[in-house]
Amino acid sequence: DTAVSQTPKYLVTQMGNDKSIKCEQNLGHDTMYWYKQDSKKFLKIMFSYNNKELIINETVPNRFSPKSPDKAHLNLHINSLELGDSAVYFCASSHNRERFSGYTFGSGTRLTVV
Amino acid sequence: AQRVTQPEKLLSVFKGAPVELKCNYSYSGSPELFWYVQYSRQRLQLLLRHISRESIKGFTADLNKGETSFHLKKPFAQEEDSAMYYCALGGNKLVFGAGTILRVKS
Numbered sequence: 001d002t003a004v005s006q007t008p009k010y011l012v013t014q015m016g017n018d019k020s021i022k023c024e025q026n027l028g029h030d031t032m033y034w035y036k037q038d039s040k041k042f043l044k045i046m047f048s049y050n051n052k053e054l055i056i057n058e059t060v061p062n063r064f065s066p067k068s069p070d071k072a073h074l075n076l077h078i079n080s081l082e083l084g085d086s087a088v089y090f091c092a093s094s095h096n097r098e099r100f101s102g103y104t105f106g107s108g109t110r111l112t113v114v
Numbered sequence: 115a116q117r118v119t120q121p122e123k124l125l126s127v128f129k130g131a132p133v134e135l136k137c138n139y140s141y142s143g144s145p146e147l148f149w150y151v152q153y154s155r156q157r158l159q160l161l162l163r164h165i166s167r168e169s170i171k172g173f174t175a176d177l178n179k180g181e182t183s184f185h186l187k188k189p190f191a192q193e194e195d196s197a198m199y200y201c202a203l204g205g206n207k208l209v210f211g212a213g214t215i216l217r218v219k220s
Contacts, residue, residue, distance in 0.1 A: 033207075033208075040212075041198060041212070041213050042210075042212055042213075043158075043200065043210040043213070044210075045207050045208070045209070048207060056206070056207055090157070090158065092208075094208075101163070102148045102150075102160045102163055102202075102204070102208070103160075103208050104160075105150075105157045105158040105159075106157060107156065107157040108157060
């Protein structure tokens with residue numbers, strides 16, 4: 001019974017394409033996040049949504065557009081993919097009232113742009 | 115600003131040896147600190163929270179506000195502990211250190 005699920009797990013695509021990654025959580029959390037883990041394993045937050053509202057938008061190219069149709073889903077759409085977008089993208093969620101519980105992460109989407 | 119520093123990229127120890135993974139933080143507010151572990155090609159899993167002062171898989175971490183540190187320790191390393199360990203600081207967002215790869219050799 002997966003708490004935070006991402007699809008697809010692997011994505012190989014050509015430069016210039018547009019792709020989406022989906023994320024769903026069944027924990028009843030009200031905040032969701034996208035993180036990028038680069039080839040050096042650095043983890044950096046990209047976006048955060050609270051109850052479908054964007055609350056954190058780090059310095060991310062506007063080719064990346066998050067969409068939250070409801071508080072259980074946060075999808076990531078990427079336009080005009082570039083080689084440098086190759087990374088593992090992790091979705092996560094947390095509960096506002098349980099700050100000290102930490103975040104729950106999905107299993108990641110390994111994106112390879114060729 | 116929130117900042118987390120993990121000075122060691124790689125820590126290699128023999129099985130049965132003590133382990134200490136260092137973490138220092140910078141934050142003007144009241145810190146919330148965590149250790150996450152990532153086994154090879156898997157998701158990040160929460161290992162420890164400073165608030166709970168628990169021991170998980172033999173690991174402990176104590177928040178030292180004077181030294182702004184939250185080092186992760188284990189008295190006797192096991193081969194299955196080999197993984198990437200991230201220290202993380204919570205505030206309005208969870209900020210991660212660069213991670214330390216722990217390799218436990220037999």
